[in-house]
Structure formats: structure tokens, C-alpha cells
Amino acid sequence: MFFVDTIELAGLGNRSYLAGGARTAVAVDPPRDIDQVIVAAARRGVRLAHVVETHIHNDYVTGGLELARITGAAYLVPAAARVSFVRVPVHDGDTLEIDSGLILRAMATPGHTPHHTSYVLEETGTAVAAFTGGSLLIGTVGRPDLVEPRLTAQLARDQYASAHRLAAELPDETPVLPTHGFGSFCSSSQAGGDATTIGKEKAVNEALLQDVDTFVRHLLAGLEDVPAYYAHMGPANAAGPAPVDLTPPAVADADDIAARLAAGEWVVDLRNRVAFARGHVAGSYNFEGDGKVATYLAWMIPWGKPVTLLAASPEQLAAAQRELVRVGIDRPAAAATGEPASWIRDGESLSSFRRGTFADLAAREADDDIVVLDVRRDSERTGGHIEGSVHIPIHALPQRLDEIPAGEVWVHCAGGMRAGIAASLLDAVGREVVAVDDAFGAAAAAGLAVITS
Known part of the structure; x- marks a missing residue:
């Protein structure tokens, strides 16, 4: 019998996996904080024999190299990935024995990156799981624009071909276990559920339902800004990340x-x-x-x-x-x-600002001295925005604070968390601010004019 344990990385919107049999196991796309993988293996009572990467990640620093070093596991990385450390290069079709009767087969699935590789877990010759990394996701695919702008269009076509290869070569009942798609900005859109199979994806995934030109056009049109820190993740992973230190930091008074x-x-x-x-x-x-x-x-x-x-x-x-x-x-x-x-030091006072709802904003809407600031993403704003509001996505706000007109700023997002971040930035530079802590769906119900682009 085999097992597959999911390691949720909710903050990053990703998943890692531990899979194996009675004695040994493989870790797939492990996080930087490897202790949780080691604990998962210990809970199962198995030895970690292999660590595999589907690709050189752009959205987080991997723990794969350190995990392999500590456990003595073989570290497998796609052969075409350019890295600065010793690893076992993986080619399309390579297989490795995970446990008795349990085989992991590499399947080249370029698109998210040129070297992207999925891994199919087979028990006595039958596919029982497909670890698809940033290739075929739940209801979508990984974005193709994180490597090099000149490669994006071709990688989008590769992503289409890879999705079709997985669908053609794997049984419909094969569980699809991606790394991305649960909030990660490596996904071209968010996951359409919590679990899926090849057969379910054939019924809902645009990569498997559209012709290649339509798919590529829609995929490229839907891509949004790339998180700035992604520029540092790929190089760190290719160089070989250092071990982490999670001891408490120095105490600040x-x-x-x-x-x-x-x-x-x-x-x-x-x-x-x-x-x-x-x-x-x-x-x-x-x-x-x-x-x-x-x-x-x-x-x-x-x-x-x-x-x-x-x-x-x-x-x-x-x-x-x-x-x-x-x-x-x-x-x-x-x-x-x-x-x-x-x-705070003696004699100093804490700072504060007000919070409100969309109903509170509607009561002030006619005032000339207020500014409504929308910090949602472009795609969210397209679905509806408050008439006359200023739009600056949250990630761009530190560089664009001077674009916000004078007046009391009522800042909102879709639910309140990003508005809280934005309000703190505005408060820090001395602006009078109100954080709208409310679901955007309440805006129209409160009587605010919501415009759909």
C-alpha cells in the first residue's frame, strides 16, 4: 500500500507532498522549513530516500537541498535546470523505486518553466498520483511568464501541450496533485477546488477544452503583476539555499x-x-x-x-x-x-486610525474632502469598482503614495486585510485614513455607485 501526505503552505498558497510505502518515501517540492517534512516522515515511520523538484521555483525558496543533505536522500532536479550544486539530473521517462512495487516516473511538462517536470507515482504499474507542480493545476495551469519575457508566448504553448500530454497518458481516475494554485501567484488563476483528477480536469480545464490559439490568448491576457520578490527566488534556488535559522531574533526595546x-x-x-x-x-x-x-x-x-x-x-x-x-x-x-x-518610549503616545464599513463610506460619499482608494488587483477592479475611486494596487502603493489626492482617505480592498496594510502605510506618512473593513459585495448594497468595466 502507498500513502500520500499533503503539507499545506497556506501562506504561500502552495502544497508539498510526502509519498511512499511501508519503509521509504519521497518528498516533492519541499518548503524551506524542512522540519515539518521530517516530522511527517517520522510520523509515518519511513526513511526519506528521495527528494524531487518539479522545477526551480520562482515563488519560494526550496528546502530540497538541505533536506537531502540532512537525511542522506538523493536530490533529483530536472536535468535542464541550471544549478550550482551537485544533484541527480532527471530526464523525461526516468524512473526510481520509492518502495517495493512503488515507482516514480518523470514526465517532461514544460510551460511553467522550460525544464518543468511532473512525477507520476505508479503502484504495480498503475498510476495512483500525478505530482504536477506548476503544470496542470486544479481548473487552471501555472503561469508561463516568470522566466523570461521573450519565452512567455512559447511557454504558454508548451503549457498547453504538457496539459494535453498528462491528459492523454494518464487514466482519468489519476489524482492530480499540484504544488501551485491555492493562492500562489505562480498560478495563472486560482484553483477551482481542493482536489481533482485527470478526468475532472478534462471536463473543466480550459487548457483541455480550448484550441491552442484561444487558450494562449486567454492565458496571456489574464496574467497580472508578478510579485517583486520572485526575482530573487529563482537565483537563490539555482545557487543552492543555505540552511535556515529559526531561533528567536534579538529583542528590541x-x-x-x-x-x-x-x-x-x-x-x-x-x-x-x-x-x-x-x-x-x-x-x-x-x-x-x-x-x-x-x-x-x-x-x-x-x-x-x-x-x-x-x-x-x-x-x-x-x-x-x-x-x-x-x-x-x-x-x-x-x-x-x-x-x-x-x-514606545516614556512620554510618547500610540498612533491610531478609524475603521469603517461601506455603509459608513456611503454616508460620507457626498463630502468633497474624502478620497476613496481601491487597492485591489486589476482583475478585481474590472469586475466592479466604486465610481470615482482612485486605483493603486496594494503592491504598488509604497512607490505611489504621492498620487493620492489630498483629503481623508477611505481605503478598501475585497475584504479588509489589504486595506489594513494600505491604511498603515498611509498613517505612517501622516495621512488621515479610514480603513474600510468590509466585503466589497456590500458596497452596492450600501448605495454606492459600483461601475463594471
Whole structure:
């Protein structure tokens, strides 16, 4: 009998897998924090014999090299991937024995990257799982524009061909187990569910339903901005990531926090947006620890700038630190936990700003001195936006703050989390701001004029 365990990386919108039999197992696309893979293998009572990568990842730093080193497992990477470390090169059709009667077969599926490789798990000759990485996802495919602009159009066609190869060569009942598609910006769109099979994808996936020209046109037209930190992930993975250090960072007191702010460093408050709005260190930014802290912080912070973390508890700090190492932010410069009153010096006061709903905004809509700021993505705005609102996607906001007209700024997103980030940035530069903590669907019901592009 075989098993497949899923390791959820919810903050990045990805999944890794551990698969094997009674004695040995293989890890597929492991995260940087490899301890959870080791724990999963120990729970199963198996030895990790192989670690495989579907591709050189663009959205996170892999733990594959370190995991293989620590466990003694063979490290398999697609042969065409250019890397600076010793690995077992994988070619199309290569097979390896995972356990008795359990074989992993490599299948070249270029498109997400030129060297992308899927792996089919076979038990006594029957396909029982397909680890498709960034190729065939749930209801969609991985985006083809993360490698090199000149390759994007061809990679889109390769992605189409790879999806069709998987559909043609695998039985309909084969489970499809992708790495991307659960919130990751490596996906061309978000997953259409939590689980799927080859047969289900044949019925719903545009890559398998459209002709190649229509598919490529739609795929390329739907691509949105690439997170800025992606530019650093591929090179880090190709060079061979260093081991991570998850020990607690140096403790920052109120004087240290003030000095870091004065030096232009980023001080990031991980508490929930309600608590942050109520009272926070002036000049700090709010990236909720239980939100997509790694994605948005790594996207928005100038790469390499020191970051100090403020958390409600040591547990919240540790969780955020784990998320951040996955995207290459290895060591916070310092950190503090507890209550915000302990993070400011004697004689100083906490800063705050108001929160509201779309109904509150509707009550103020006629006022000449307010600005409505929409920080959603382009595709979200196309589906409907408040008439007269200013649009700056959240990831572009730090560079475009001077484009926001004078007045009280009511900032909104789709649900409140990104509005909280934006409000903290605006508050830090002295703007009067109200964070709209409400679902965008309530805007029209509140009487606001919502325009569909």
C-alpha cells in the first residue's frame, strides 16, 4: 500500500507532498522549513530516500537541498535546470523505486518553466498520483511568464501541450496533485477546488477544452503583476539555499524600535488589523500574522531592507518568522512581543486610525474632502469598482503614495486585510485614513455607485 501526505503552505498558497510505502518515501517540492517534512516522515515511520523538484521555483525558496543533505536522500532536479550544486539530473521517462512495487516516473511538462517536470507515482504499474507542480493545476495551469519575457508566448504553448500530454497518458481516475494554485501567484488563476483528477480536469480545464490559439490568448491576457520578490527566488534556488535559522531574533526595546524607525528601517506589526488600528507605534506597518504576511511583505519591502517584527505573542512571532524564511527573508533584525504600550518610549503616545464599513463610506460619499482608494488587483477592479475611486494596487502603493489626492482617505480592498496594510502605510506618512473593513459585495448594497468595466 502507498500513502500520500499533503503539507499545506497556506501562506504561500502552495502544497508539498510526502509519498511512499511501508519503509521509504519521497518528498516533492519541499518548503524551506524542512522540519515539518521530517516530522511527517517520522510520523509515518519511513526513511526519506528521495527528494524531487518539479522545477526551480520562482515563488519560494526550496528546502530540497538541505533536506537531502540532512537525511542522506538523493536530490533529483530536472536535468535542464541550471544549478550550482551537485544533484541527480532527471530526464523525461526516468524512473526510481520509492518502495517495493512503488515507482516514480518523470514526465517532461514544460510551460511553467522550460525544464518543468511532473512525477507520476505508479503502484504495480498503475498510476495512483500525478505530482504536477506548476503544470496542470486544479481548473487552471501555472503561469508561463516568470522566466523570461521573450519565452512567455512559447511557454504558454508548451503549457498547453504538457496539459494535453498528462491528459492523454494518464487514466482519468489519476489524482492530480499540484504544488501551485491555492493562492500562489505562480498560478495563472486560482484553483477551482481542493482536489481533482485527470478526468475532472478534462471536463473543466480550459487548457483541455480550448484550441491552442484561444487558450494562449486567454492565458496571456489574464496574467497580472508578478510579485517583486520572485526575482530573487529563482537565483537563490539555482545557487543552492543555505540552511535556515529559526531561533528567536534579538529583542528590541522601545529605544531600539524608535532608532530603527528613524533609520528608515521597516517595523512590522503582526497583530490583527483591528488591534493595530486601535493603537500602534507611529510609523510601523501592519501585516497581519494570520494573513498572507510572507507574500505581501516580501512583495512590498525594498529587498534586503532590515525588518523588525512586533507580535502579540512569541507564538505569533515564530509563525511569521517561519513564513518569511520561505521567501528569503531569513533573519529579522530584531523583534518585540507583548502589548504596544511597551514598544514606545516614556512620554510618547500610540498612533491610531478609524475603521469603517461601506455603509459608513456611503454616508460620507457626498463630502468633497474624502478620497476613496481601491487597492485591489486589476482583475478585481474590472469586475466592479466604486465610481470615482482612485486605483493603486496594494503592491504598488509604497512607490505611489504621492498620487493620492489630498483629503481623508477611505481605503478598501475585497475584504479588509489589504486595506489594513494600505491604511498603515498611509498613517505612517501622516495621512488621515479610514480603513474600510468590509466585503466589497456590500458596497452596492450600501448605495454606492459600483461601475463594471
